Amino acid sequence: MTDANDDPEAAIDPDEDAGDSTALGSTADPAPDLDDVVLDNLETSTDDDSDEASRGLFDDLLEGEPIFENKEVLRPSYTPHKLPHREEQINNMATILVTALRGDTPSNILIYGKTGTGKTASAKFVSEELETTSQKYEVPCEVEYINCEVTDTQYRVLAQLANKFIDKNVDVIDERIDELEQLQSSAREDPSELADSDYDSLGAVEDAIDDLEAEKDEFEEVPMTGWPTDRVYSSFFDAVDYHERVVVIMLDEIDKLVEKSGDDTLYNLSRMNSELENSRVSIMGISNDLKFTDFLDPRVKSSLGEEEIVFPPYDANQLRDILQARADVAFKGNALTDDVIPLCAAFAAQEHGDARRALDLLRTAGELAERDQTDDVEEDHVRQAQEKIELDRVVEVVRTLPTQSKIVLFAIILLEKNGVHNINTGEVFNIYKNLCAEIDADVLTQRRVTDLISELDMLGIVNAVVVSKGRYGRTKEISLSVPTEETEAVLLSDSRLGDIDDVQPFVQARFDN
Numbered sequence: 001m002t003d004a005n006d007d008p009e010a011a012i013d014p015d016e017d018a019g020d021s022t023a024l025g026s027t028a029d030p031a032p033d034l035d036d037v038v039l040d041n042l043e044t045s046t047d048d049d050s051d052e053a054s055r056g057l058f059d060d061l062l063e064g065e066p067i068f069e070n071k072e073v074l075r076p077s078y079t080p081h082k083l084p085h086r087e088e089q090i091n092n093m094a095t096i097l098v099t100a101l102r103g104d105t106p107s108n109i110l111i112y113g114k115t116g117t118g119k120t121a122s123a124k125f126v127s128e129e130l131e132t133t134s135q136k137y138e139v140p141c142e143v144e145y146i147n148c149e150v151t152d153t154q155y156r157v158l159a160q161l162a163n164k165f166i167d168k169n170v171d172v173i174d175e176r177i178d179e180l181e182q183l184q185s186s187a188r189e190d191p192s193e194l195a196d197s198d199y200d201s202l203g204a205v206e207d208a209i210d211d212l213e214a215e216k217d218e219f220e221e222v223p224m225t226g227w228p229t230d231r232v233y234s235s236f237f238d239a240v241d242y243h244e245r246v247v248v249i250m251l252d253e254i255d256k257l258v259e260k261s262g263d264d265t266l267y268n269l270s271r272m273n274s275e276l277e278n279s280r281v282s283i284m285g286i287s288n289d290l291k292f293t294d295f296l297d298p299r300v301k302s303s304l305g306e307e308e309i310v311f312p313p314y315d316a317n318q319l320r321d322i323l324q325a326r327a328d329v330a331f332k333g334n335a336l337t338d339d340v341i342p343l344c345a346a347f348a349a350q351e352h353g354d355a356r357r358a359l360d361l362l363r364t365a366g367e368l369a370e371r372d373q374t375d376d377v378e379e380d381h382v383r384q385a386q387e388k389i390e391l392d393r394v395v396e397v398v399r400t401l402p403t404q405s406k407i408v409l410f411a412i413i414l415l416e417k418n419g420v421h422n423i424n425t426g427e428v429f430n431i432y433k434n435l436c437a438e439i440d441a442d443v444l445t446q447r448r449v450t451d452l453i454s455e456l457d458m459l460g461i462v463n464a465v466v467v468s469k470g471r472y473g474r475t476k477e478i479s480l481s482v483p484t485e486e487t488e489a490v491l492l493s494d495s496r497l498g499d500i501d502d503v504q505p506f507v508q509a510r511f512d513n
C-alpha cells in the first residue's frame with residue numbers, strides 16, 4: 001500500500017516547498033526579470049525566513065520518521081493471508097468443504113471459540129480459497145457471509161441472502177446476453193458463425209436475448225421490511241435454485257441470531273436441500289457461545305452440528321508468533337524494542353488468549369510512541385496502551401449503563417471523593433435517594449439498589465465484598481475499581497446527571513438517617 005505517510009520526504013519535500021515559496025515570494029517584487037527570478041531562487045533557497053513562513057501545522061509531524069510502515073495491517077478489518085497456529089482448524093474446514101468442489105453438498109459446520117481466537121479470519125480465509133479454486137476448476141461454488149450481530153432476524157437474513165443471489169443471477173444473465181449480442185453481431189457479418197452455436201438463425205438469437213431480458217425483469221429485490229416471511233423465503237429459494245451451484249452460507253455470531261429470533265431460520269435453511277433441484281446449500285455457523293445449541297430444536301441441532309471445529313484460546317507464545325508476523329509488515333525495521341511483542345502477548349494471554357486484544361495493544365502502543373515522537377516503541381508504551389484500552393472499555397461500559405445504575409455509581413463516587421472508605425450499602429442508598437430527588441428520578445428500594453451494586457461489581461466497575469460484622473450481621477463493603485475522575489466525567493456527560501449543580505449537600509446526607 002502506498003500512502004503519504006509511507007514516505008513523507010517523497011510526498012512533501014520541505015526544501016522543494018521552500019523553493020516554491022521563494023518563487024511565490026518573488027511576486028512581491030514588481031515586474032521581476034525572469035532571469036533574476038531564477039537566480040534569486042537559487043541564491044535564496046537557503047533563506048530561513050521563507051522556509052519558516054511555509055512551515056505549517058503538519059510539517060513537524062511529517063518530519064518525524066514514522067514508526068509505522070503500514071498500520072492497516074494491525075486493524076481488525078485486515079484479513080491476514082497467513083494465520084499461524086490455526087493450520088489444524090483451517091485444514092479441517094478445507095477437508096470438509098472440498099466436497100463442494102466435487103459438486104456435492106459439504107456437511108454443515110459449527111465453529112466454536114472465544115472472542116479473538118481467529119474464527120472469522122480463518123473461515124474467511126478458507127472461503128476465499130474455496131471460491132478461487134472453484135473459479136480455477138470452473139465448478140460453481142459460492143460463499144455468502146452474514147454477520148448475525150447486525151442481521152439478526154429471519155426476515156433480514158433471508159432478504160439479504162435473496163438479494164445477494166438475485167444480484168449474482170442478474171450478473172449471470174448479463175454475461176449471457178453479452179455473449180449472445182456478440183454472436184449476433186458477428187453472425188450479421190458472417191452467417192456461418194451460427195454453425196457452431198445452438199441457434200440456427202439470427203431471429204433465434206434475438207428471441208433468446210428477449211427471453212433472458214424478460215427473465216431478468218422478473219427478479220424482484222426483496223425490501224428490507226414489509227413482505228410476509230414465506231414470500232421472502234420463496235424469493236431466496238428461487239434465487240439460489242436459479243442454476244446449478246453449491247452455496248456455503250457463513251453465519252457469523254450465529255448465537256446472536258438464535259438469541260434474538262429463535263431457530264426458525266436455521267430450521268428452514270437446514271431442510272432446504274431436500275427441496276432444491278439445481279443447487280445445494282451448506283451452513284457454516286460461527287459462535288463465541290458454546291452453549292447456544294442447547295436452545296435449538298434437536299433436529300436443527302443435529303443437522304447444524306454435523307461437524308464441529310473448536311478454536312482454543314491462544315497462549316502467550318502463540319500470540320507472540322501472530323504479533324511478530326503482523327509487526328514485520330506493520331512497523332519500520334527496528335521500530336520495536338525487544339520487550340514490546342512479548343509484553344503485548346503476555347497481557348493478551350492474561351485476558352483469555354485474545355489475538356484481537358493483542359493486536360489492539362500493539363497498534364495503540366505504536367500510536368502512543370508516534371505521538372511522543374520517539375524513534376521506537378518501548379515497553380512503557382505497551383503499559384500505557386494497556387491502561388488506555390482498559391479505560392476506553394470502562395468509559396464505554398459506564399456510558400451505556402442504565403440511568404439508575406449511573407445514579408448508584410455516582411453516589412459511590414461522591415462518597416469516595418469525600419474520603420469515605422469501606423462504603424456500605426446504606427450509605428450509598430442515602431446519597432442515591434437524594435440524587436434521585438434532585439434529578440426527579442424514581443427511587444428504587446434499597447434491595448434493588450443492592451442488586452444494581454452487584455451488577456456493577458460483575459461489570460468490574462466496583463468491588464463489593466461481603467464482610468461479617470460479628471453479631472451485627474453481614475454487610476457489603478464497596479469500593480471503586482475504576483479511575484474516579486474519568487468515570488465521574490463520563491457520568492456527568494449524561495444529560496440528566498449533568499444537571500446536578502452542587503454535589504456537596506448529598507454527601508452530608510450520609511450522616512442523616
Ligand SMILES: Nc1ncnc2c1ncn2[C@@H]1O[C@H](COP(=O)(O)OP(=O)(O)OP(=O)(O)O)[C@@H](O)[C@H]1O
Pocket residue numbers: 075076077078079080082083084085086113114115116117118119120121122287288322355356359
Ligand atoms: N492465527 C492468527 N494469525 C493472525 N491473526 C490472527 C490470528 N487469529 C486471529 N487473528 C487476528 O485477530 C483478530 C480477531 O480475529 P477474529 O475476528 O477471527 O476472531 P474471532 O474468533 O472471530 O472473534 P469474535 O468471536 O470476537 O468475532 C483479527 O484481526 C484477526 O486477523
